[in-house]
Amino acid sequence: MIKVSEAVAGEIVLEKLIDTLMRTAIEHAGAERGLLILPRGDDYRIEAEVTTSSDHLNVVLQQASVTAVALPGSVFQYVLRTKEKVLLHDAGGQNIFASDEYIREHRPRSVLCLPLLKQTRLLGVLYLENRLTPHAFTPARMAVLRLLASGAAMSMENTRLYTDLQERETRISALKDQLYRENLALRDEVDRVSMFEEIVGSSKPLQAALSRITNVAPTDSTVFISGETGTGKELIARAVHKRSRRSGRAFVSVNCAALAPTLISSELFGHEKGAFTGALHRRLGRFEMADGGTIFLDEVGELPLDTQVALLRALQEREFERVGGAQTVRVDVRVITATNRDLTAAVANGSFREDLFYRLNVFPIEVPPLRERADDILMLVEYFVQRFAARSGKRFNSIDKKTLELVQHYDWPGNIRELQNVIERSVIVGAGEVFAVDPAWLSTRPAQPRPRGAAPTRLPSQPRGEREIIEAALAECRGRVAGTLGAAAKLGVPPSTLDHRIKALGIRKTDFKFR
Structure with a gap:
């Protein structure tokens, strides 16, 4: 009897439990045929049928209706x-x-339900x-079957609880993934609103870039943006x-330079639970978010x-x-990339794969620097003044003439981002109805401005020259990296x-703080 009870006691997978229960019941009951009937919603269904033939047991899993053809109704x-x-x-x-009806037609001798x-x-x-x-179900066999029925009932309840738990975990995981997607989309939308909403300007260099956007946008081609x-x-x-x-689906932005090298793969492609220390849950990557x-x-x-x-x-x-996973994940994603580095030089020195470069550089768009968009500067100034003034509850009726001359003659090495920051700072400290920019905020650059059309200083492709230039910049800026006075x-x-x-x-940046 102990073996009979143990046969079904530890099974929590429903299909295996049903198979074990039916085989054990037939082997110990002296029956030729058996059915297992389980509730399904408001109805009952035949889950399995077992028959005997030439000392062989045949268990068939099914979900059939309970009819007069199957058993005595x-x-x-x-x-x-x-x-x-x-x-x-x-x-x-x-x-x-x-x-x-069943007993009259099929004439079973011994019946146990x-x-x-x-x-x-x-x-x-x-x-x-x-x-x-007749009398196939003897008292000894009934004692075994009662024990089997009791153990089966307990195991079926455990199986139901286990199945419910798995389904709940699946639903919770799906909801977490959905919440993560929605949260990512919401953050993305907040980021979008925090940027200026439209591309402002009418200069020829800008219009040339916009024309390329119009050409490539309706396609699925990979776009490479440089500038x-x-x-x-x-x-x-x-x-x-x-x-x-x-346009109706997610736009997911990733700054590759802001991620630690050890976490970039996990951020882009996701990871499985236990893939590395601290990976307590499965996490979807940005590519899946952008599907x-x-x-x-x-x-x-x-x-x-x-x-x-x-x-x-x-x-x-x-x-x-995913990192730590073996399952292949397929996605339908359009890829747009951008850089301010010279990738052809990076390919030449081996720090960037040549085959990847050609995969990315399908449709290039070059964004012109602000110094080449002199005709757009006044329009941008007016746009930013209105935007930041409205946000801070201020109102400016005009812009100081000296400020107009100043912004037009400055070459804006930080481009639109620098212009935007200068305008926002000026709005914050501004008083009265005339908007003005403090000239001191634009005097921290070298006295001799770059000639128009000249490129900003670039990090060279060769490591030795790169080290020398970085160290020289750190020495000049006393080890400071960020900010307008930084390297x-x-x-x-x-x-x-x-x-x-x-x-x-x-x-070591600290080596340059006191030079």
Whole structure:
């Protein structure tokens, strides 16, 4: 009896439990045929049928209706109503069920219909019959079957709870993924609103870039945006997305330079639970978040080589694996990338894959620096003054003439981002009805401005020259990286990019603070 009880006690997978229960019941009951009937909603269904032939047991899992063809309907209804067993030693003899249609047609000799109870709750019904032998279900066999029924009821309840738990975990995981997507989309929308909403300007260089946006937006081609820092490359990427057939789906922006090299793959492609220390849950990557929409990879030139390989595969095959996972994830994503670095030089020195560069550079768009958009400066100043004045509750009726001359003759090495910051700062400190900019805020650059059309200082492709230029800039700025007086502004690169290169080259910023 202990073996019979143990046979079903530890099973929590429903299909395996049903198979074990039916085989054990037939082997110990002396029956030729058996049915397991379980509740499904407001109805009952036959979940399994077992038959014997030449010492062989055949268990068939099914979900069939309970009909008069399968078993004695009056016997089954009696068990449902009373929750008591029905045992017929001679089904065709004198008993209240002898007139049942099934018993009259199929003539079973021994019939047993046993309720599976958990306390007073009916979890199922086990039906057994023998068509050859009366009194097949002896007292000894009944004792075994009662023990089996009790263990089966307990195991079925545990199986139900386990299944419910799995379904809830699946729903919770799906809801978490949905919440993550919605949260990402909401943050993305907040970021979009916090930027200036439209591309402002009518100069020829800008119109040339906008014309290329109009050409490529309706397609699914990969777009490569180049331009100096602060020129509005992300705004160009958003404009491409907004005018594409994917505009109703997510636009996911990733600054590759702002991510630690060890976390870039996880951020882009996600990770499985336990993939690394601290990976307590499965996490979707940015590519999955952008499925059906657009992913924008800013500062793509900062990607490490191993991540470049994974990105190349994602571009070619539209598939990847999460970190720590073996399952292939397929996505439908349009890829837009941007950089302020010279990737051809990076390809030449081996820090950027040549095959990936050609995959990204399908349709290039170059964003002109602000110094080449002199005709747009006054329009941009008016736009930013109105925007920040409205936000701070101020009102300016005019712009100081000296300010107009100042902004038009300054070459704006930080481009639109620098102009935007200067205007916002001036609005904050401004008083009265005339808007003005403090000339001191624009005098921190070298006395001799760059000639128009000249490119800002770039980090060279060769490591030795790069170290020398970075160290010289740090020495001049006393170890400071960020801000208008920092080395990043002097070199014309984002502070995050410069920090990344400083760490990669092993330069100590503290060595330059007191020079």
